[in-house]
Every structure is written in C-alpha cells, then in structure tokens.
C-alpha cells in the first residue's frame with residue numbers, strides 16, 4: 069500500500085459499516101429482551117470508545133498538522149467531534165439507561181429514542197466522514213509527502229492502547245472485502261515490528277479460517 073493514509077480511510081469505512089449496522093440493530097431491538105439490550109449496550113459503549121480513540125488521534129496528530137499549514141481548516145472537524153458527544157452519544161446513553169432500568173421506566177419511548185438517536189448517529193457520522201474523506205484527506209495528501217504521512221499514521225497508532233488497537237484492527241477486518249484485507253495486512257506486515265504483527269495476525273487468523281487462508285493466498289510470505 070503506497071498510500072499510508074489508506075489505513076485512515078479503512079478506519080472510516082469500518083465506522084460507516086458499523087453505524088449502518090447499529091441503526092438496523094436499534095430498529096429491530098426487542099425492548100423486552102434484557103439480554104439483547106445488555107449486549108447491544110455493551111457493544112455501543114465499546115464502539116464509542118473506538119470512535120473516541122479515532123477522534124483523539126485526529127485531534128492530536130492530523131488536525132494540528134493541518135492547522136500549521138492552513139489555519140481554520142481543522143476547527144470544523146474538532147467542532148463536529150464535540151457536537152457528537154453532546155447531541156448524539158449523550159442521547160444514545162440516555163436511551164440505553166432507560167432501557168436497562170436506570171431511567172424512568174418509559175421503555176417504549178426509550179426504545180423509540182434509541183432508534184432515533186441511532187439514525188442521527190448514522191447520518192452525523194456519514195456527513196462528518198464524507199467531509200474528512202473528500203475535503204480534508206486530499207489536502208493532507210497534497211500538503212505532506214509520503215514519509216510525513218507515514219509518520220502521521222505511526223503517531224496516530226502510537227496513541228491508542230495496544231489492546232484496543234488489536235481489537236480495532238480485528239473489527240475493521242471483519243467489515244472488509246478480501247482486497248481491502250490484503251491491503252491492510254500487507255501494510256501492517258511491512259510497517260509493524262515483527263512481534264506486534266505476530267500478535268495482530270494471530271487475532272485476524274482466529275476470526276475466520278477461510279478469510280485468513282485467502283489473505284495468506286494473496287500474501288504468500290505470510291504462509
């Protein structure tokens with residue numbers, strides 16, 4: 069992969085798959101199935117952590133780098149991140165609290181609110197990521213050369229905790245096509261220390277044997 073920020077695009081792709089899936093799950097959720105609600109609540113909480121970690125990497129690496137070249141471009145993206153917290157994630161948390169028994173007991177309204185907030189999450193994220201992909205990313209790739217971009221990707225990865233990074237790569241992999249898996253694994257194989265790659269490839273191989281066999285077929289040096 070000659071485009072270091074492709075990894076950034078893959079993260080965005082996985083977030084978009086996930087928010088579409090969350091909307092569907094919220095629509096189908098049985099408000100009387102407490103096990104399903106607990107499982108969904110835990111998944112939403114985990115996903116919120118993943119998104120927050122992605123946003124932190126943008127706010128500490130990409131946005132300041134962009135700001136140094138062109139003041140004011142990055143501030144709109146910072147603004148979106150803060151806005152999600154107050155207007156979307158807070159709404160989801162409140163609806164979940166209602167459904168898990170910590171609210172006022174209006175379960176039908178809480179279930180409807182959870183669905184509504186999930187639609188909002190999907191649409192807010194779609195627009196935000198479309199702007200990052202279509203407006204911000206081309207500017208980054210014009211302003212910074214390949215080695216600077218690779219440094220940025222490394223700096224963003226170094227900010228995350230290793231366990232969450234491993235989970236995040238596994239989560240992206242699950243949403244990817246075979247071609248995208250090949251590109252991501254090739255990139256990780258080339259750029260990670262051998263020990264870190266061994267840990268991540270073990271996680272990926274354990275997700276689905278057929279998918280991993282296809283990755284190995286495409287990248288013979290892994291076999």
Ligand SMILES: [Fe+2]
Nearest residue numbers: 123126145200
């Ligand atoms: Fe962002």
Ligand SMILES: [Fe+2]
Nearest residue numbers: 080122126200
């Ligand atoms: Fe992003």
